[in-house]
Amino acid sequence: MMSLDDIPVTQLKGVGNALAEKLVRLGIQSIQDLLFHLPHRYEDRTRIIPMGSLRIGDVAVVEGEVMKADLIMGRRRSLQVTLRDDTGFLVLRFFHFNAAQKNQLAEGARVRCFGEVRPGRAGYEFYHPEYQVNPPAMPAPDQAALTPVYPLTEGIQQPRLRALCQQALGYLDRYPITDWLPEDMLADYQLPAISEAVKLVHAPPAGAPVHLLMAGQHPAQQRLVMEELLAHQLSLLQVRQQIQARAALPLLPTGELSRQFLEQLPFQLTGAQKHVFEDIRQDLSQPLPMLRLVQGDVGSGKTVVAAMAALQAISAGTQVALMAPTEILAEQHYQNFRSWLEPLGVQLAWLSGKVKGKARQAALAAVADGSASIAIGTHALFQNDVVFDRLALVIVDEQHRFGVHQRLALREKGVGGTLAPHQLIMTATPIPRTLAMSAYADLDTSVIDELPPGRKPIETIVLPEFRREDIIERVRAACREGRQAYWVCTLIEESEALQCQAAEVTAKELAERLPELAVGLVHGRLKAQEKAGMMDRFKDGELDLLVATTVIEVGVDVPNASLIIIENPERLGLAQLHQLRGRVGRGEQASFCVLMYHPPLSQNGKARLQALRDSQDGFFIAEKDLEIRGPGEVLGTRQTGLMQFRLAEFERDKGWIAPVRELAPRLMKEPRRVNALIKRWLGENIRYGEV
Incomplete structure (x- = not known):
């Protein structure tokens, strides 16, 4: 029997070669791929919002009459359409438009549109909103449904993808999606069937629980989340199987x-x-x-x-x-x-x-x-x-x-x-x-999970940047007593070049302020030999103070260094800050880490620096980091390929991880199911098992 996997998207109305090529960029070739291209959020377009009550950042549906439509010849030519209702007015701005659109949006036309409120020259504006001219009546509140929002690629707009997914759903009655999870597994967790879950997620029916769908907690979403997490787990077990398919030499200890x-x-x-x-x-x-x-x-x-x-x-x-x-x-x-x-x-x-x-x-x-x-x-x-x-x-x-x-x-x-x-x-x-x-x-x-005896806890102090003078004095005092210090410059959003420049400026400033100290500098633009040479000089005690970018994050071991100052710590992840802090506290003497932040700190920033001040335990800190910033940041960018989920969200769905870990080995005995699940969720392109 033919499956949705075998039916190419070109079977859908309006999908020619050009559109099919764009869909391939999203990993979509068959109807099944399209059905598993799931909405990553929903928009509530069930109510029309009066223009007078809009605020910047609101995402809303408005409806009104066109007062005027003008061609604006600024740096970029744009079509500026002013819309009004009984409570106020709003500007719709289009940078890409054609003559037909311009004529449609003429004075007097009735328009309903959806967009995000931005500040503009003439008041609030929508850029390139989705719109309808002479729209039909809004459905009654109990008939209104949420609108799915899909991940896009260049050249495909949201309405186009939405229409294709709706068309694809029409195939489900004739060709149900194969359910690769064993029935007893579905029953144990009271999960809906796969076709039913896919249908609901693409087209939530009117009256579906909005709060659950918006939060990703609806049983249909959770059914798909569980299957996605399972596919990731299986793909890694497959890697393990491939590596262990070859024997190894047993290395017997002689002692x-x-x-x-x-x-x-x-x-x-x-x-x-x-x-x-x-x-x-x-x-x-x-x-x-x-x-x-x-x-x-x-x-x-x-x-x-x-x-x-x-x-x-x-x-x-x-x-x-x-x-x-x-x-x-x-x-x-x-x-x-x-x-x-x-x-x-x-x-x-x-x-x-x-x-x-x-x-x-x-x-x-x-x-x-x-x-x-x-x-x-x-x-x-x-x-x-x-x-x-x-x-x-x-x-x-x-x-x-x-x-x-x-x-x-x-x-x-x-x-x-x-x-x-x-x-x-x-x-x-x-x-x-x-x-x-x-x-x-x-x-x-x-x-x-145990530190060697004699390692003293590092005292962590959080200070605002305007206390810089006191901090420089602290460095002077530590070095006068024969100890050494690190000064770490961080400028994460900027380019590496700017980061190195910031470190150079800081090193110069500190050398002028502390003329009695020998100051060194290490950053990413130095040749490996220069870097190693500078590190050796610091290690041998020739330098008192080492100014560095985050290149010193891992593995540098200088027992005599007992003070580290980290500038702008709010820009780094907790795990990285914990690593940097671990550059001190390797000798006998008490060690200090000063986090010099740039006020004002966000709530999030305060919580993170507080966690660091309160704990020396890397596992506790990593848990906090995971809560605050998600898995990609904790693991580092390379590994994140593993965590590119379509629907699953690590923090929200971590309750599934233990059950999935238990279920995966059971499924590994059935390669057909395993391969089908991996293909469904990871496609052909991320088979970690292939080099």
């Missing part, structure tokens, strides 16, 4: 290298580190590739756990790749691992973008012939000319900066090209549990 390593460490492992390493040790011993995410708050000692995992692989006679997103972080790992592993007789290779010529050739040769047991670098490790002799473990730091695809690419570099390497992913960005359950469904998660 000798690890014992020597632990003996030379100047500190004891915490209980949490031991517990997490035990998870890793067991995973590495299996013939299935490990897929484990280790989360640990700033300073919880993830790197030591990674080093122990590396030693388990090296002692089994295989190689390790450690990859970090930035040169600074990769270099820091290289220095750490070198100081720990070289005394144990382990050879390392350093491969970043800036390693060129003979040095690169030598590093590549050492990796290819197996003499280097561990290769450390940025994503330069992915390049084709990097060939490993016996790669069995890949450690990725700050995974959310890399896409899932890049992790899949690593499969090909495993032992003999046939065995998949084990993967250990680390992040210092604490990820709220609900978000980890959905964004990292392909990974097992371990949490290092």
